[in-house]
Amino acid sequence: MNISLHDKRFEPYIKEVAIQNRISAIAEQLSDDYRGKRPLFISMLNGAFWFTADLLKSFTGDCEISFVKYRSYQGLQSSGEVMQSLGIDVDIKDRDVVILEDIIDTGRTLSVFLEILMQHQPGSVKIATLLIKPETLQFPLVPDYVGFEIPNDFIVGYGLDYDGLGRNLRNLYVLEK
Numbered sequence: 081m082n083i084s085l086h087d088k089r090f091e092p093y094i095k096e097v098a099i100q101n102r103i104s105a106i107a108e109q110l111s112d113d114y115r116g117k118r119p120l121f122i123s124m125l126n127g128a129f130w131f132t133a134d135l136l137k138s139f140t141g142d143c144e145i146s147f148v149k150y151r152s153y154q155g156l157q158s159s160g161e162v163m164q165s166l167g168i169d170v171d172i173k174d175r176d177v178v179i180l181e182d183i184i185d186t187g188r189t190l191s192v193f194l195e196i197l198m199q200h201q202p203g204s205v206k207i208a209t210l211l212i213k214p215e216t217l218q219f220p221l222v223p224d225y226v227g228f229e230i231p232n233d234f235i236v237g238y239g240l241d242y243d244g245l246g247r248n249l250r251n252l253y254v255l256e257k
């Protein structure tokens with residue numbers, strides 16, 4: 081069923097069950113890749129809160145979690161500026177870090193964050209993202225774990241918002257054309 085958020089209409093895009101299946105597969109891969117280690121997951125708020133929760137529920141080894149909060153999107157577009165409202169507040173030095181992101185669009189947010197993260201001298205850094213738009217990527221990022229590659233469309237649901245609304249939706253929706 082199509083939905084309305086503010087002044088826009090959205091149509092169903094990726095169903096909850098497909099999202100959960102991909103996240104379970106990524107969690108299984110991460111559990112294998114980090115066996116015997118203790119990764120530090122860093123979740124990019126706000127959008128990544130569902131992805132983080134569901135991924136960690138299926139990760140089987142020891143791990144730690146921390147949160148940062150960056151914002152660059154306004155309405156349907158990137159503002160071109162990245163603002164930090166919650167920075168790194170844990171010791172990163174020599175840790176095996178896995179960044180958890182809901183979506184990579186231009187890649188600007190993650191590029192800015194990676195620069196800051198590297199100053200803390202992590203032992204290793206990998207990136208897991210639920211969604212990526214390869215056509216719109218403007219920064220040289222190669223995520224290690226990807227849920228879905230999608231075209232250049234505006235998505236809401238499962239943590240992603242349109243001006244604050246839609247984060248609570250269990251499925252992903254795309255802007256009607």
Ligand SMILES: O=P(O)(O)OC[C@H]1O[C@H](OP(=O)(O)OP(=O)(O)O)[C@H](O)[C@@H]1O
Nearest residue numbers: 125126127151152153185186187188189
């Ligand atoms: O690759 P980019 O073009 O930088 O876009 C991706 C970023 O946009 C969204 O965040 P947003 O700025 O909407 O903040 P939010 O997570 O609080 O929704 C998303 O969570 C990513 O962090």
Ligand SMILES: Nc1nc2[nH]cnc2c(=O)[nH]1
Nearest residue numbers: 153185233234235240241
């Ligand atoms: N809600 C939402 N936020 C984004 N941030 C970057 N791309 C998107 C998108 O398609 N939808």
